[in-house]
Amino acid sequence: MILSLTHVIQYNRVYSVSQHKPRGNAMKTSLVQIFSVLIIVSSLASSAQALPPWKPKFKEMFIDDGPEPLQDAFANKVIGSCKVCHVDGEEKKVRNPFGQALDQLIDGNAGERLKAATKDGGVDAKKAMQAKIDKEFLVALESVLKLPSASGSGTYGQRIKAGKLPFVPTPLNVLTEQEKAAGWRLLFDGVTAEGWNSWRTKKSLELGKWIVADGVLTLEKGGGDIYTATPFENFELVLEWKTTGNSGILIRVDPKAGGAIYNVAPEMQIDRTVGDKDTSTGALYDIYPVGGKNVIRPDGWNSVRIRMVNGEGTHWSNGHKVYSYKIGSDDWNKRIANSKWRNKKGFAETVAGHIGLQDHGAKVSFRNMKIRVLKSGDK
Numbered sequence: 001m002i003l004s005l006t007h008v009i010q011y012n013r014v015y016s017v018s019q020h021k022p023r024g025n026a027m028k029t030s031l032v033q034i035f036s037v038l039i040i041v042s043s044l045a046s047s048a049q050a051l052p053p054w055k056p057k058f059k060e061m062f063i064d065d066g067p068e069p070l071q072d073a074f075a076n077k078v079i080g081s082c083k084v085c086h087v088d089g090e091e092k093k094v095r096n097p098f099g100q101a102l103d104q105l106i107d108g109n110a111g112e113r114l115k116a117a118t119k120d121g122g123v124d125a126k127k128a129m130q131a132k133i134d135k136e137f138l139v140a141l142e143s144v145l146k147l148p149s150a151s152g153s154g155t156y157g158q159r160i161k162a163g164k165l166p167f168v169p170t171p172l173n174v175l176t177e178q179e180k181a182a183g184w185r186l187l188f189d190g191v192t193a194e195g196w197n198s199w200r201t202k203k204s205l206e207l208g209k210w211i212v213a214d215g216v217l218t219l220e221k222g223g224g225d226i227y228t229a230t231p232f233e234n235f236e237l238v239l240e241w242k243t244t245g246n247s248g249i250l251i252r253v254d255p256k257a258g259g260a261i262y263n264v265a266p267e268m269q270i271d272r273t274v275g276d277k278d279t280s281t282g283a284l285y286d287i288y289p290v291g292g293k294n295v296i297r298p299d300g301w302n303s304v305r306i307r308m309v310n311g312e313g314t315h316w317s318n319g320h321k322v323y324s325y326k327i328g329s330d331d332w333n334k335r336i337a338n339s340k341w342r343n344k345k346g347f348a349e350t351v352a353g354h355i356g357l358q359d360h361g362a363k364v365s366f367r368n369m370k371i372r373v374l375k376s377g378d379k
Helices: 005-018 029-044 052-063 068-075 097-103 110-145 156-161 177-181 330-337
Strands: 184-186 196-198 210-213 216-219 226-228 235-243 247-253 267-270 302-309 312-317 320-326 354-357 364-373
Touching (some): 097 110, 267 302, 320 330
Antiparallel strands (some): 196 226, 216 364, 235 364, 302 312
């Protein structure tokens, strides 16, 4: 159970005035304050069985002798904001930077450990294990609260003490001052389709089958492929995607080429499946399979990063590097010769090409699309 951040702050204020102490305890104020933070971050337990070990301590310290707001919240099972540790609107397992930092330090098998101790040693062993679990969590929590917030203002602990969420994500489709200084620009402003062309008409994209809503560019069905109005030679591209089926991100798109958009443009596959084939999600379709760790969120948002300099490409999927290549190298040519692209004249040869998004019949959405131009000497 997670109590709301408001209730936690209310309790800290009441405690600081009354110096109220839990019944039968002589714990220091600092420990009580840490446990108040513990309530809102307890959602990080890795399974449903990992939360109960903390529940008795919460009840003892904050409910039995606690102020009325907390008693009511506990009794009525009022759940606080999952945004404390998790990404809002995502699958439950998707944690924000604060949640990730804490999850790396806590034992997600706390519930199983407590059960095992009870089975092997009875009540006394259970109490001893409970005390050990409490101590481990406090050590982990104290460490994470001292870390700089990924939101860029103070530590996680300072933000919580000030009544703020430990992490607040950057607004959609917005460049930070650091990104602006580094030369990044938006490919999608979150409001219009400006800067995108229709592959069918070779003219500016008119919204209809492609729609813009809530800062997201979405293809419902039948809108056709699209590509950037501006070509890019050396660049770094980042974006986020979500789909119900199949789509792709294309590089070196040539609007003058005939046929389908992918006939001469390499495609990074977008799908809901996880695998290590050269047709799996994240692969450079029918050329390079995904290498390393391939983490896909079928029902959530996924991130992509593509860096291209002098024909040398490197791709990342959800923060994990999945492959690198050199267009025109012996390895590249060998792979092309064994692929469906072997007879496609001009494939990947448009040095200053456009960025494309594929319509493959499924609903697909994009957001936070950004790009920066690189120099030929950049590494």
